[in-house]
Amino acid sequence: MKKLDISKLDVLSLVRYDACTRCGECTATCPTGGEAQDVEAVTPRGKILRLKGYYRAQYGLRARLLGPRDISKEELHDFASRAYECTVCGQCKTVCPAHLDTIKMWENMREFLVANELGPLSAHADIVKSIVNYDNPWMQPKAQRSRWAKRIEKEVKVKDSLKERAEVLFFVGCTAAYDPNIRAMATDTARVLSSAKVDFGTLGNEEGCCGSTLLRTGLLDPARKTAERNIEMFEKASPSTILASCAGCFKTIRQDYPKIGKVSADVVHITDFVCDLVDSGKLKLDRRVEGAVTFHDPCHLGRHNNLYEEPRKILQSIPGLKVVEMERTREESRCCGAGGGVKTAFPDLASKIAAMRIDDAEKTGADILATSCPFCYQSLKAAIEAKRSRLRMVDLMELVRLSCAGQ
Amino acid sequence: MPSGRYLWHRNVLYIGLAAILVAFGIVIMLLPYDTVYVQERAYLQFFLVSIIICVWVFVIGSVYNALIWMHGRGLTGSPEGRLLRTTGKAFRFVFSKRFWKVLSVFLSEAFYLSKLKDRSYTRWLMHILILGGFALMFLLDIIVTISMDLLQYEPMIEESGWAKMWIRDFAFDFAGLMMLLGLCIAAIRRFVQRPKIIRTELPDAVSIIFLLVVVLGGFLLEGIGIAGSIPDHEINHEYSFVGYVFSLPFPASSGDFYDQAWLLHGIASALLIAYIPFSKLFHMIATPIVIEAERLLPAEVSS
Numbered sequence: 001m002k003k004l005d006i007s008k009l010d011v012l013s014l015v016r017y018d019a020c021t022r023c024g025e026c027t028a029t030c031p032t033g034g035e036a037q038d039v040e041a042v043t044p045r046g047k048i049l050r051l052k053g054y055y056r057a058q059y060g061l062r063a064r065l066l067g068p069r070d071i072s073k074e075e076l077h078d079f080a081s082r083a084y085e086c087t088v089c090g091q092c093k094t095v096c097p098a099h100l101d102t103i104k105m106w107e108n109m110r111e112f113l114v115a116n117e118l119g120p121l122s123a124h125a126d127i128v129k130s131i132v133n134y135d136n137p138w139m140q141p142k143a144q145r146s147r148w149a150k151r152i153e154k155e156v157k158v159k160d161s162l163k164e165r166a167e168v169l170f171f172v173g174c175t176a177a178y179d180p181n182i183r184a185m186a187t188d189t190a191r192v193l194s195s196a197k198v199d200f201g202t203l204g205n206e207e208g209c210c211g212s213t214l215l216r217t218g219l220l221d222p223a224r225k226t227a228e229r230n231i232e233m234f235e236k237a238s239p240s241t242i243l244a245s246c247a248g249c250f251k252t253i254r255q256d257y258p259k260i261g262k263v264s265a266d267v268v269h270i271t272d273f274v275c276d277l278v279d280s281g282k283l284k285l286d287r288r289v290e291g292a293v294t295f296h297d298p299c300h301l302g303r304h305n306n307l308y309e310e311p312r313k314i315l316q317s318i319p320g321l322k323v324v325e326m327e328r329t330r331e332e333s334r335c336c337g338a339g340g341g342v343k344t345a346f347p348d349l350a351s352k353i354a355a356m357r358i359d360d361a362e363k364t365g366a367d368i369l370a371t372s373c374p375f376c377y378q379s380l381k382a383a384i385e386a387k388r389s390r391l392r393m394v395d396l397m398e399l400v401r402l403s404c405a406g407q
Numbered sequence: 408m409p410s411g412r413y414l415w416h417r418n419v420l421y422i423g424l425a426a427i428l429v430a431f432g433i434v435i436m437l438l439p440y441d442t443v444y445v446q447e448r449a450y451l452q453f454f455l456v457s458i459i460i461c462v463w464v465f466v467i468g469s470v471y472n473a474l475i476w477m478h479g480r481g482l483t484g485s486p487e488g489r490l491l492r493t494t495g496k497a498f499r500f501v502f503s504k505r506f507w508k509v510l511s512v513f514l515s516e517a518f519y520l521s522k523l524k525d526r527s528y529t530r531w532l533m534h535i536l537i538l539g540g541f542a543l544m545f546l547l548d549i550i551v552t553i554s555m556d557l558l559q560y561e562p563m564i565e566e567s568g569w570a571k572m573w574i575r576d577f578a579f580d581f582a583g584l585m586m587l588l589g590l591c592i593a594a595i596r597r598f599v600q601r602p603k604i605i606r607t608e609l610p611d612a613v614s615i616i617f618l619l620v621v622v623l624g625g626f627l628l629e630g631i632g633i634a635g636s637i638p639d640h641e642i643n644h645e646y647s648f649v650g651y652v653f654s655l656p657f658p659a660s661s662g663d664f665y666d667q668a669w670l671l672h673g674i675a676s677a678l679l680i681a682y683i684p685f686s687k688l689f690h691m692i693a694t695p696i697v698i699e700a701e702r703l704l705p706a707e708v709s710s
Contacts, residue, residue: 006475009480011482012479012697012700014475015693018692019696019697022606023530023604024604025604027603027606028604056475059475059478061471097522098697099694099698099701100697
């Protein structure tokens with residue numbers, strides 16, 4: 001009989017499993033278990049009760065007195081698969097009346113699954129292999145990482161922070177660096193920084209994957225290696241600020257890296273940084289951008305990092321733009337469906353959730369849907385195309401670049 | 408075979424726990440209970456043995472649950488050693504300069520449930536009535552036991568004493584009524600309205616039914632006492648305003664069964680205590696711990 005190893009579950013997580021009141025508040029708004037599928041086993045309550053049932057059957061008082069109960073491999077694999085259907089969006093944390101930090105619970109649950117050889121799912125294998133071999137999830141050669149900068153090299157000076165110190169280190173992230181459809185996120189960000197005369201640079205081809213995908217799927221050991229390598233680069237570049245335009249990289253570097261090594265610089269998201277530039281008058285947004293825009297809060301930026309006002313302040317500073325809010329916004333924002341490895345392992349589920357978010361955006365009457373995360377951008381853009389929606393998907397920095405062009 | 412520090416921690420925990428439980432049992436058996444109005448002393452003895460065993464089960468079950476927590480990552484040593492260390496640290500944390508902060512988080516978020524109030528007023532009302540009633544009754548039980556059986560405080564003992572009327576009659580009925588109303592809302596929600604988010608399985612149903620049996624049993628017992636003019640229930644019925652209503656359908660002869668009803672209510676209450684660590688009701692212990700930890704521990708510790 002295989003006994004589950006619960007030593008990978010945090011002490012506080014184990015207390016959290018007992019603190020769940022089974023009220024079900026989380027089930028109604030859970031994008032994967034509740035709204036998209038209506039499957040209890042995928043909801044936060046379903047996962048909590050199931051895992052608690054398993055470890056209690058092997059570690060509880062009855063198990064001590066009568067012997068532990070065997071849990072079949074099929075049952076455990078089914079549980080793992082259901083657990084990986086979660087986007088780790090954190091909506092359940094927002095609504096939980098028992099104040100459970102479910103984001104930490106799900107991330108920790110995945111570490112537990114990996115430790116018990118139940119995770120990650122086979123669908124994640126290629127991505128993991130790619131990160132380990134190529135240092136990015138897109139199976140692209142490392143030498144191509146800084147290719148995006150070539151497009152703008154005549155107009156923008158992007159320093160190589162490892163050769164020449166720059167105040168700000170722009171951490172581009174794999175998706176903006178490699179995905180041709182998202183590359184504009186990197187070039188727009190660089191143009192905006194240049195417009196504000198920010199002394200910035202990048203790690204060039206030496207920048208590695210932040211490890212977010214590894215961490216979110218529970219692969220702590222390879223993530224640690226990736227993080228250690230990046231931290232070493234950060235310390236070598238010694239910037240005063242590390243700037244991330246990807247919400248996933250931002251969360252990882254800001255929240256997870258300090259558990260692995262010392263990051264001396266301040267870690268800031270581009271929305272926060274640009275908001276300060278606008279507030280201080282260093283960046284003037286004086287060109288009109290016509291349209292009605294609604295902002296989708298990326299989970300890693302909003303619920304995971306409490307950055308809600310900054311992107312809205314930026315949008316409101318752009319002349320001509322009318323900012324309208326979706327019914328579910330800020331802490332209550334619906335997830336785009338791409339996070340937590342769901343887009344890789346369950347693409348149909350991810351598309352279904354993204355389509356619901358597009359419905360939310362359409363209801364506002366906006367013609368532009370803005371966000372500040374490459375994963376949300378990819379996912380929502382695909383849903384817009386699939387639905388043939390009239391919405392135009394933009395990255396927030398594209399709007400900023402349009403408004404400050406010519407500075 | 409466990410040895411060294413591992414054995415030491417086990418011995419400290421288990422022998423210490425056993426000593427506390429035995430001491431509790433001795434204190435319970437030695438209290439005079441002069442003011443308990445059951446005619447058959449054997450009933451009283453039976454109840455006392457039941458409550459001692461049930462409290463033991465509660466403590467052992469709770470400690471065992473805590474030992475499961477201690478299997479988790481983040482601490483070193485044997486689960487017993489971790490539990491001893493964590494308990495010591497928790498006490499030092501609570502009884503430090505942070506005491507008032509700990510208390511205010513407990514009162515506003517674990518007890519008053521401010522987050523739930525913002526999301527659903529009905530559920531908040533339901534929960535605050537059950538929890539508030541339960542907490543008030545627990546507090547009153549301690550006050551009454553100390554003032555009657557230890558201090559022999561006359562106004563608490565005499566039938567027309569102010570403390571007897573206001574605390575033993577009115578306040579107990581008030582606390583019971585709070586719980587009853589909360590449980591009625593919970594039962595209607597769970598068994599009649601059945602909103603989609605509710606999942607009713609055996610543990611959910613048992614918890615509500617168990618609490619209802621104890622609360623209704625208490626009022627029925629008081630009703631029988633009043634109807635049968637049992638000592639302690641003879642005058643000033645307006646203070647026992649709920650018990651009086653329950654007494655109306657009972658004939659005076661029902662007082663003949665007062666002792667049996669008293670014992671049944673006592674055993675049901677004791678069993679409820681024993682049931683807590685093995686049920687969803689254990690969240691009443693785990694949830695405040697989580698809330699305090701999330702709010703007060705530094706991020707690196709809580710993660």
